[in-house]
Amino acid sequence: MRWTLACAAALATLIPAYAVSLAGAEEPGEVNIYSYRQPYLIEPLLKEFSDETGIKANVIFAEKGLIERIQAEGRNSPADVLLTTDIGNLSQATASGITQPIESETVADAVPPAYRGENNEWIGLTHRARVVYASKDRVEEDAITYEDLADPKWRGKICIRSGQHPYNVALIASMIAHHGEEKTEEWLRGVKANLARKPAGNDRLQVKGVYAGECDIAIGNTYYMGKMLTDEDHPEQKEWANSVNMLFPNADGRGTHVNVSGAIVAKNAPNKENAVKLVEFLASDKGQEMYADVNSEYPVKEGVPWSKLVQSWGAFKSDPISLNEIAARRKAASELVDKIGFDEGPSS
Numbered sequence: 076m077r078w079t080l081a082c083a084a085a086l087a088t089l090i091p092a093y094a095v096s097l098a099g100a101e102e103p104g105e106v107n108i109y110s111y112r113q114p115y116l117i118e119p120l121l122k123e124f125s126d127e128t129g130i131k132a133n134v135i136f137a138e139k140g141l142i143e144r145i146q147a148e149g150r151n152s153p154a155d156v157l158l159t160t161d162i163g164n165l166s167q168a169t170a171s172g173i174t175q176p177i178e179s180e181t182v183a184d185a186v187p188p189a190y191r192g193e194n195n196e197w198i199g200l201t202h203r204a205r206v207v208y209a210s211k212d213r214v215e216e217d218a219i220t221y222e223d224l225a226d227p228k229w230r231g232k233i234c235i236r237s238g239q240h241p242y243n244v245a246l247i248a249s250m251i252a253h254h255g256e257e258k259t260e261e262w263l264r265g266v267k268a269n270l271a272r273k274p275a276g277n278d279r280l281q282v283k284g285v286y287a288g289e290c291d292i293a294i295g296n297t298y299y300m301g302k303m304l305t306d307e308d309h310p311e312q313k314e315w316a317n318s319v320n321m322l323f324p325n326a327d328g329r330g331t332h333v334n335v336s337g338a339i340v341a342k343n344a345p346n347k348e349n350a351v352k353l354v355e356f357l358a359s360d361k362g363q364e365m366y367a368d369v370n371s372e373y374p375v376k377e378g379v380p381w382s383k384l385v386q387s388w389g390a391f392k393s394d395p396i397s398l399n400e401i402a403a404r405r406k407a408a409s410e411l412v413d414k415i416g417f418d419e420g421p422s423s
Contacts, residue, residue, distance in 0.1 A: 103129035106349040109141040110134055110158040112336060116370050117158065123365065124356045130349050145173045145341055154341040155350035158200075161334050163241035165197040166402035174339040179351050185358040185376045189397045190335055199335035199398070200357050201372035204391060205246050206331065208282050208293040208300075208319040220325045221250065221332070224294075225265025231421065233266065234281040234290035237274045238417035239409060242296060242334060247408035248401045249332045249394065256407055264415050273420030279303055279312060286318040296334070297321065301371020301384055323391040330392035335375065 110117050114136050121132040135141075142164065145154050157173075159165055168174055174196040182198055183191075190199030207219050224233060236243065250259040271290035278295030282303065285293050303309075303316035323331045338357065340350045356362045363374035368382040380386075412418065 103131075104346055104349055105131040105133060106346050106353050107153045107155045108132060108134040108158060108353070109145065109154045109156070110136050111138065111141060111160050111164060112136075112158045116366075119369060120357065120362060120365055123361065124353060127356070128352060130352065132353070142168050142171055142173060146171055150343050152341060152343050153345060155344040155346045156353055157339045157341060158336070159338070160336055161241045162245055162337075162398045162402050163405060165192070165199075165335070165337050165339065166405060168339050169196050173342050175342045175344070175347075177338075177340050177351060177354055179355055181355045182351075182358050185363075187375065187377070189395065190337075190375045193399050197337050197339045198354055198358065199337040199375045201363075201366050201370070202333045202335045202375055202393075203296045203298045203372050204323060204331045204333050204393070205242060205294065206297055207322040207324055208285055208295055209322050210285050210291045211318060211320055213291045214320070217320070217322070218326060219292075219322050220328065221246070222262065223324075224269065224292075225262045227265075227269070229269040229292065231269065231271050232291040233269045234271055234284035234293040235266075235274050236276055236278060236281060236294075238263075238412035242278070243294070244405050244408045244412070245334050245401055246294075246332050247411060248404035249396060251404045251407055251411075252396055252400050253329065256411070259408075260411055260415065263411055263417060267415060267417050268421055270421045274418050279315070282315045282319055283312075286315040293319070297373075297385075297388065298371040300388070301382075304384065305371075321388055325394070326392055329396075330394040333373075333393050335398060336372065 117134065121134060124130065125132050141157060145152050145157065157168060159168065169192060177195045177198055183195065186198055190202065209216065247259065247263060250262060271284065278299040279302065281293035281295050282299070284290045300316055300321055303312040306312050325331055338354050340347065340354065344350045357366065358376060360376065360379055363376045363379040366372065367374045367379070367385070371382060371385055373381060373385065
């Protein structure tokens, strides 16, 4: 009898502790996100993710410095996931030692190898093409190549943002991958000679330059067309967009250069399981469709429909080169930009 009472007393002590432990295990928990991507794009996705999983999504938005912040926080970093804007940030994050492989068959099945890091240390979520915006009034060509941009016939007619911007560094790196550094330097000098002005501003302002007659063609990402056509706060940009045709370079050859937005799971993620669940959601049919629709980008997952606006631009052939090859040549590309003084603009 004494033994029975003793056991009962012990059980009475253990049951509340077990119940608390079980309740904690059932809690979906949270995930902490650091994001270079803008709130209007990410917040609808995170809300949908939380509604589906019950996982609370905490997010910090910043235009720069998040990779350095995670580095500085070290083992105590609360970051689980970093959402980034292009291959430059993804490769920087990997080189900085703040990533870990994303181990998920779901993600591997959804995201093609060309849009994943070599060890799945980064994952592409959407992609966009680096295209030529050509004046409807002054440009007769309906096809072009990146190589054509160095042709003297475009002398004084090209607008582009800084050569050191990650989007252009990636484009130049792709040229190095295809042609080697020597020929790419020659090409880049030709493009510099054809500039209408010093590189400055964002991609939208290059299209404005075409609209205003400062240049005949501009280089920019596809999704900026979507931004200009749908930005209710800046209705004048719809006129800029309607003044140009969008040409997909190298359509009859290797294909158009593409870049990605993407994600990494932080090396010291305190909520690793939830971090992987978030990446899986973003790579799912629903996540991909939402991601692409809100920002006029292309889903990386095959079979997910493009938005109606993006479909109106027509199909195009993507350069199949792996972004890992482009990332490996970014340093050389950046050095070329400085070597030839690209951002100084055309010589007088």
